[in-house]
Amino acid sequence: MKILVCISNVPDTTTKIKFVDNKLDTKGVQFIIGPYDDFALARAVEIKEKEGGTVTVLNVGLADTEPSIRKALAIGADDAVRINAEPTDSLFVAKQIVEYAKDKDFDMILMGRESSDFNSGLVHGLVGELLSWPSIAPAMRLDIDGSTAKLHREIEGGHEEVEVGMPFVAGCQEPIAEWKIPNMRGIMMARKKPLAVIEPVGVDGVTSYDSFELPPEKGECKMVDAAQMDELVGLLKNEARVL
Amino acid sequence: MSILVFIEADNGVIKKSSLEAVTYGSKLGDVTAVAMGSIEESELAKTGKFGAAKVLHCSDERLNDGVIAATAALIAEAASQVSASTIVMSRSSLVDAVAARVAIKTNSAVVANVQDLPDTSNGFTVKRGVFTGKAFAFVSVPDGNKVLTIAKNVVQLEESGADAAVEGISVNFSDADFGVKRVGVHKQEGDILLPEADKVVSAGRGLKGPENWQMIEDLAGTLGAATACSKPVSDMDWRPHHEHVGQTGIKVAPQLYIAVGISGAIQHLAGVNSSKVIVAINKDPDAPFFKAADYGVVGDAFEVVPKLIEAIKNNQN
Numbered sequence: 001m002k003i004l005v006c007i008s009n010v011p012d013t014t015t016k017i018k019f020v021d022n023k024l025d026t027k028g029v030q031f032i033i034g035p036y037d038d039f040a041l042a043r044a045v046e047i048k049e050k051e052g053g054t055v056t057v058l059n060v061g062l063a064d065t066e067p068s069i070r071k072a073l074a075i076g077a078d079d080a081v082r083i084n085a086e087p088t089d090s091l092f093v094a095k096q097i098v099e100y101a102k103d104k105d106f107d108m109i110l111m112g113r114e115s116s117d118f119n120s121g122l123v124h125g126l127v128g129e130l131l132s133w134p135s136i137a138p139a140m141r142l143d144i145d146g147s148t149a150k151l152h153r154e155i156e157g158g159h160e161e162v163e164v165g166m167p168f169v170a171g172c173q174e175p176i177a178e179w180k181i182p183n184m185r186g187i188m189m190a191r192k193k194p195l196a197v198i199e200p201v202g203v204d205g206v207t208s209y210d211s212f213e214l215p216p217e218k219g220e221c222k223m224v225d226a227a228q229m230d231e232l233v234g235l236l237k238n239e240a241r242v243l
Numbered sequence: 244m245s246i247l248v249f250i251e252a253d254n255g256v257i258k259k260s261s262l263e264a265v266t267y268g269s270k271l272g273d274v275t276a277v278a279m280g281s282i283e284e285s286e287l288a289k290t291g292k293f294g295a296a297k298v299l300h301c302s303d304e305r306l307n308d309g310v311i312a313a314t315a316a317l318i319a320e321a322a323s324q325v326s327a328s329t330i331v332m333s334r335s336s337l338v339d340a341v342a343a344r345v346a347i348k349t350n351s352a353v354v355a356n357v358q359d360l361p362d363t364s365n366g367f368t369v370k371r372g373v374f375t376g377k378a379f380a381f382v383s384v385p386d387g388n389k390v391l392t393i394a395k396n397v398v399q400l401e402e403s404g405a406d407a408a409v410e411g412i413s414v415n416f417s418d419a420d421f422g423v424k425r426v427g428v429h430k431q432e433g434d435i436l437l438p439e440a441d442k443v444v445s446a447g448r449g450l451k452g453p454e455n456w457q458m459i460e461d462l463a464g465t466l467g468a469a470t471a472c473s474k475p476v477s478d479m480d481w482r483p484h485h486e487h488v489g490q491t492g493i494k495v496a497p498q499l500y501i502a503v504g505i506s507g508a509i510q511h512l513a514g515v516n517s518s519k520v521i522v523a524i525n526k527d528p529d530a531p532f533f534k535a536a537d538y539g540v541v542g543d544a545f546e547v548v549p550k551l552i553e554a555i556k557n558n559q560n
Contacts, residue, residue, distance in 0.1 A: 011374075013375075013490050013509070013510050013513070014509050014510070016509075017374045017377040017378050019378070024374075035490070035491050036491065090343070090353070090355075091346075091352070091353070094343075116374075116375050116490065116491075117373065117374055118373050118374075118380075119355075119356060119372060119373055119374070119375055120354075120355040120356065121339050121355060121356075122342065122343040122346075122353060122355055123343070124343070125311075125340060125341070125342065125343025125344045126343040126344075126346070126347060126353075128343075128344065129315070129343060129344040129346075129347035129348065130347055132419065134311070134312060134419075134422045134423045135311060135312075135340065135343075135344065136311065136340070136423060137339070137340050138336070138339075138340075140484065153336075153340075154336060154484070154485060155309070155336045155337075155428075155430065156253075156335065156336055156430075156436045156437075156438050156439065156485075157430050157431045157436040157437065157485060158428070158429045158430035158431055158483075158485055159428075159429055159430075159485070160309070160425050160427065160428045160429070161425070161426045161427035161428070161429075162423050162424060162425050162426065163423070163424045163426055164422060164423045164424070165422065168423075171340075173491065174484065174491055174492075175478075175484055205352055205385050205387065206352075206385070207352055207354060207382050207383060207384050207385065208382065208383045209380050209381070209382055210368065210380075210381045210382065210383050211380070211381045212373070212378050212379065212380050212381070213370075213378065213379045213380075213381070214377075214378055214379075215376075215377070215378070215379070215516065218534070218535060218536075218537070219537070221523070221533045221534065221535075221536045221537060221538065221539045222537065222538050222539070223533075223538075223539045223540070223541065224538060224539070224540050225540075226540050226541060226542025226543075226546065226547050226550075227550070229540075229547065229550040229551045229553070229554035230554045230557065230558075232522070232538060232540065232551065232554065233551070233554040233555055233557075233558045234558075235538060236499065236520070236522070236538070237558065240499075240519075240520045240537065240538075242442070242498045242499040242519065242520045243466075243499070243555070243558070
C-alpha cells in the first residue's frame, strides 16, 4: 500500500484570530498539523502497519511548516516532501499535489476534509478530478479489503457505506482514527527521515484573498433566573423573535 | 448572463437551501436549474417562483445514490448546454464533495462557503467564511467561469413569478462516473436533520450520561428542533457522530441554538457561532459559553430543562 498524506499547517484550534495588515496576526500563535489532516495521517499509519507499504507526507508551505512535517514523520510517515510555496488557494495547492503524485503510483491520497484555516474543503475533489480518480469526502471510516477500499462517508443525518477500487482520494474526518501522539523513538527517527524540498509549478486562474474581517462582537449576554423560564420564553418570542 | 443552479431534494421535496441558491442565482443572471433523481415535475416547476426559467432534470435512477463523480458530470453537462458562466450550489454533504470536480470539468474558478452576494463593482469579489467561523475573507475571483457554494441563509427567499419549464437532460456517463459504489445507507428517519434545522438543542457532558438525553429530546420535540451534542459526548459514544457540533464536527447556523451543560470551549463555539440567537444553560456561572450567548441561565440542567419545556408548552397553548 503506497499512501500519500497531504497535510496543512494551521493555527492551533484555540487561537484567537486577529489580523494585521490584512494577514493573520501570527504573533504567539502555535501552528499545528491541520486537525482533519491529522486524522488522515493517523489512519494512513494504521493501514501501513496492517497492510505494509509506505506513507509519504506532503505539505505545500514555506520552511516554517517543517516542525509540522517532522511531527508527521515522528507519528509514522516514512518520508516527506515540502512544496516550497505559500499555499495561496485550493487550486494552487491541488495542482502542486497532482504534479508531485501523478507519476508515483500511489494507491490512495488522503487528507483532511478541509483545512481548519481556510475551510474550503476543495483540495480532495480538485486532486481527484485532475487525476481522474474517484474522490470521497468526508470519510469517517476507511478499511482496506484486498484491492477494495471500504469507506463510510458522512451525509446529512447519518452515513453511507461505499466501496471503491484503487487509486482514490479521500478527505477524512473523525472518527476515522484516533490522533497519534509521537513517542520519543518516533521523534528521534523523524530527524533522519528524508524530507525533500521541491519548487512549485505555476498555476493560472487562482483566486486571491484581498482582505479579512472579524464577525461583529456579541452583545452582552442577558441572564435569566433559573426559576423564570416563562421570562426566557417571552424574550425568545418577543425580543429575539425566534419562537 | 447564464447562471446554472444545482438543486437537491429531500424525500421528493426541494430543499429550502436549494431554493435560496435559485434566488441567489437570479440576482446574478438568468437561472437554469439542474436536478436529478426521483422528483415530481410539479415540485421541480416550483423553482420558477424563485427565479428559475427552466429546470433540466436527469431522471437516471443511479443518481438517487448521490454519486459524487456522476453528479459532477451531470452539472458540467448542464452548464455546457446552457453556456453557464456561473454555477451556484447551496452547501450540502453532496455539494461540498462535488463542487471542486465541477470546477475542473467546466474550467471554472471555485469559491466555497460564500456568505453574501458578490460585489461586482470592481471585478468579482465574494465574502466567505474562514478560520472555522472565526473570520470572513474577501476573495477576488478571476474573470471566466465560476463555481460558488453558498452557506445557508445567505439570501432571503423571494417568491413570485410562474412555474419553471421542466425538460429532461441526458448525460453520457462513463463507467468511471459510477466507480464508487454505495453499498449501504444509515440515516436517521423522521427526525429533523441537524444541518437543515432552524432550531437546535444541544447538550454536553453536563448531562452526566446518555441515559439522561430524554429531556433533551423532549425539549427538541417541543420546539421542533434538531438535537446536537458536544465533541466529548460524541467521543464517549453517548451520541452519534453526526450530532457532534464544533470545530471538527458539523457547523450549524440555526435561528436558535440552545446549549445545555456545554461549557463553551472555543472549538465548540467555532461550530455554532453563526447561529442567530444562542441560549446557554449551565450550572457554572463562569462557563465561557455565557460570553458567546445572547441569553444565559445559571442552573442545574435537570431542573431548568423541564421548566423550560413547560414554559414553551404554556406559551404554545
